[in-house]
Amino acid sequence: MSKSLKYAVFGAGSWATAIVKMLSENLDDIGWYMRSAYTKEHLLREQHNPNYLSSVEFHLEQLKLSNNINEMADWADVLIFVIPSAFIQTELDKLTIDISSKTIVSAVKGIVPETGLLVGEHFNEHYNVPFENIAIIAGPCHAEEVALERLSYLTISCWDSKKAQHIANSLSSDYINTKISDDVIGIEYGVMLKNIYAIAAGIAHGLGYGDNFQSILMSNAIREMKRYIKKVHKMKRNINNSAYLGDLLVTGYSTFSRNRMFGNMIGKGYTVKSAQMEMSMVAEGFYATKSAYFINEKNEKKADTPIIDAVYAILYDNKNPKKVFKKLTEKLD
Amino acid sequence: MSKSLKYAVFGAGSWATAIVKMLSENLDDIGWYMRSAYTKEHLLREQHNPNYLSSVEFHLEQLKLSNNINEMADWADVLIFVIPSAFIQTELDKLTIDISSKTIVSAVKGIVPETGLLVGEHFNEHYNVPFENIAIIAGPCHAEEVALERLSYLTISCWDSKKAQHIANSLSSDYINTKISDDVIGIEYGVMLKNIYAIAAGIAHGLGYGDNFQSILMSNAIREMKRYIKKVHKMKRNINNSAYLGDLLVTGYSTFSRNRMFGNMIGKGYTVKSAQMEMSMVAEGFYATKSAYFINEKNEKKADTPIIDAVYAILYDNKNPKKVFKKLTEKLD
Numbered sequence: 001m002s003k004s005l006k007y008a009v010f011g012a013g014s015w016a017t018a019i020v021k022m023l024s025e026n027l028d029d030i031g032w033y034m035r036s037a038y039t040k041e042h043l044l045r046e047q048h049n050p051n052y053l054s055s056v057e058f059h060l061e062q063l064k065l066s067n068n069i070n071e072m073a074d075w076a077d078v079l080i081f082v083i084p085s086a087f088i089q090t091e092l093d094k095l096t097i098d099i100s101s102k103t104i105v106s107a108v109k110g111i112v113p114e115t116g117l118l119v120g121e122h123f124n125e126h127y128n129v130p131f132e133n134i135a136i137i138a139g140p141c142h143a144e145e146v147a148l149e150r151l152s153y154l155t156i157s158c159w160d161s162k163k164a165q166h167i168a169n170s171l172s173s174d175y176i177n178t179k180i181s182d183d184v185i186g187i188e189y190g191v192m193l194k195n196i197y198a199i200a201a202g203i204a205h206g207l208g209y210g211d212n213f214q215s216i217l218m219s220n221a222i223r224e225m226k227r228y229i230k231k232v233h234k235m236k237r238n239i240n241n242s243a244y245l246g247d248l249l250v251t252g253y254s255t256f257s258r259n260r261m262f263g264n265m266i267g268k269g270y271t272v273k274s275a276q277m278e279m280s281m282v283a284e285g286f287y288a289t290k291s292a293y294f295i296n297e298k299n300e301k302k303a304d305t306p307i308i309d310a311v312y313a314i315l316y317d318n319k320n321p322k323k324v325f326k327k328l329t330e331k332l333d
Numbered sequence: 334m335s336k337s338l339k340y341a342v343f344g345a346g347s348w349a350t351a352i353v354k355m356l357s358e359n360l361d362d363i364g365w366y367m368r369s370a371y372t373k374e375h376l377l378r379e380q381h382n383p384n385y386l387s388s389v390e391f392h393l394e395q396l397k398l399s400n401n402i403n404e405m406a407d408w409a410d411v412l413i414f415v416i417p418s419a420f421i422q423t424e425l426d427k428l429t430i431d432i433s434s435k436t437i438v439s440a441v442k443g444i445v446p447e448t449g450l451l452v453g454e455h456f457n458e459h460y461n462v463p464f465e466n467i468a469i470i471a472g473p474c475h476a477e478e479v480a481l482e483r484l485s486y487l488t489i490s491c492w493d494s495k496k497a498q499h500i501a502n503s504l505s506s507d508y509i510n511t512k513i514s515d516d517v518i519g520i521e522y523g524v525m526l527k528n529i530y531a532i533a534a535g536i537a538h539g540l541g542y543g544d545n546f547q548s549i550l551m552s553n554a555i556r557e558m559k560r561y562i563k564k565v566h567k568m569k570r571n572i573n574n575s576a577y578l579g580d581l582l583v584t585g586y587s588t589f590s591r592n593r594m595f596g597n598m599i600g601k602g603y604t605v606k607s608a609q610m611e612m613s614m615v616a617e618g619f620y621a622t623k624s625a626y627f628i629n630e631k632n633e634k635k636a637d638t639p640i641i642d643a644v645y646a647i648l649y650d651n652k653n654p655k656k657v658f659k660k661l662t663e664k665l666d
Contacts, residue, residue, distance in 0.1 A: 150541075151546050177666070210483035218579070219579035219582065242552045249548040
């Protein structure tokens with residue numbers, strides 16, 4: 001990959017804003033697509049995102065802002081999508097140009113609800129992007145700490161290791177360490193599953209379980225994640241690498257995680273609907289739970305996934321969280 | 334093992350008190366040795382430990398309290414030691430009776446500083462207790478949550494699985510789930526090493542590293558623990574089981590962990606001496622760091638242990654924490 005490849009970020013949430021900040025440490029010319037004309041105007045006027053990580057000041061001469069997804073997708077060579085999975089299809093529906101020759105990077109942490117596919121698979125199946133042109137950015141990484149320039153680590157995963165390294169180099173800086181991996185599918189599943197486990201952690205907390213149980217839940221979750229990913233994509237991987245275990249921990253132990261907050265409300269007795277309304281948003285893990293459950297159901301030999309099953313029963317079968325978790329505690333060890 | 338075996342707990346700290354509470358759910362007659370005559374008197378008068386978990390009320394008719402270690406060791410069949418490793422030898426020096434035929438259970442989380450041995454090894458080498466009569470109680474378990482009867486899990490490890498099960502049964506209750514294991518050595522090393530990693534987590538926090546880095550540190554720590562234990566005792570084990578990973582997490586993520594607090598002070602610039610004086614106690618991990626470091630040094634082929642090495646350099650070689658951690662961050666991934 002040439003040094004002069006043009007990068008563009010699609011999305012204007014906190015993680016998108018953090019990624020633009022990382023790229024701005026290295027690149028002179030960064031494309032940034034956002035839906036909202038107001039956000040764009042505000043950025044042009046005030047040099048920061050009005051809604052997320054507003055302490056981060058950008059240098060406008062480095063940024064090419066646009067509200068036109070086609071213009072941006074056409075201009076860039078490397079397209080980094082950082083749109084919540086619940087909204088990504090709505091945005092992609094605006095695309096009229098062919099993106100099959102572009103490098104597509106997903107920093108979306110979930111499943112496309114309309115198709116039940118991982119974001120990478122979705123681009124492959126519906127936009128004819130070959131798998132070697134698809135990459136994943138995985139944490140563990142809270143965007144808020146990127147804003148503070150606190151040391152964080154990313155794993156960039158792509159079958160084409162040169163592409164992975166190019167993207168990694170574009171994101172690396174004093175406060176961002178990167179590594180590369182070829183486990184695109186496994187990491188994307190891990191990123192999705194960890195949100196379910198964060199919901200489980202929240203439910204447990206809401207029900208009054210303590211730190212001792214939380215550590216049991218996390219230690220069972222990483223074993224469950226390993227079993228799950230092995231079924232869907234068998235290859236040699238160390239599940240304790242930071243892209244899997246680290247990301248699980250930073251999410252599962254964070255009181256700021258939206259998935260954990262959502263679970264916490266469920267544990268405290270909110271219905272799924274009222275928790276969603278209260279949060280005025282949908283936690284990624286909500287969709288992930290359904291997809292992960294059914295993907296596993298379809299496996300010839302199911303992976304043993306007591307935690308996913310428990311969260312599914314609560315969120316989709318309207319089962320009583322207290323009773324479901326009581327049973328779950330007997331399956332964990 | 335017969336049902337009528339007599340259990341005694343040696344020690345009166347918070348973890349000892351929690352273990353007596355667990356036993357009191359099952360046994361009619363529990364021996365409890367404590368050094369302090371005042372603590373014994375207070376227990377007899379007020380039915381609770383004056384210094385630790387004072388909300389836990391005991392039924393005196395279940396307890397046989399004593400300040401005489403020989404009387405208690407003679408009376409009991411199963412001796413559970415829950416004395417900080419820094420003081421255990423001082424207590425054991427009072428023993429004049431032969432304990433070689435007793436079942437010895439260690440709930441000490443560390444290394445005997447005088448001999449540099451794991452507690453199990455220490456009893457084997459210096460008190461002629463055969464290894465099949467030695468068991469380990471491992472968490473993840475904060476004593477404070479046992480006091481609150483919050484669901485917690487223990488792993489009881491012994492080469493003799495019947496003994497392990499007997500001890501497990503004596504500790505199990507509505508709020509305590511137990512499992513057994515035969516990896517006595519591996520678990521005892523894990524319990525010791527996690528305190529070093531908790532110090533590392535504290536140092537990182539004290540230096541200003543955030544949650545993203547903490548998850549990197551923990552994900553590297555469990556990989557390092559696996560490498561380390563494999564060198565000292567090679568057997569098939571799942572390092573993500575709760576006795577290893579769960580215990581690491583409950584300690585490393587706890588702001589109440591004394592090891593983490595100690596590390597935090599070091600990270601904030603206290604000297605080792607002043608941090609110890611300020612805490613008016615010695616964190617288990619302080620001794621563990623030295624022992625773990627030298628045990629590894631003696632290995633023919635050293636395990637790669639960047640985190641232990643970093644903590645050792647700071648605590649024992651008086652190296653600058655900021656500089657040592659800067660270098661460490663380059664070795665983690």
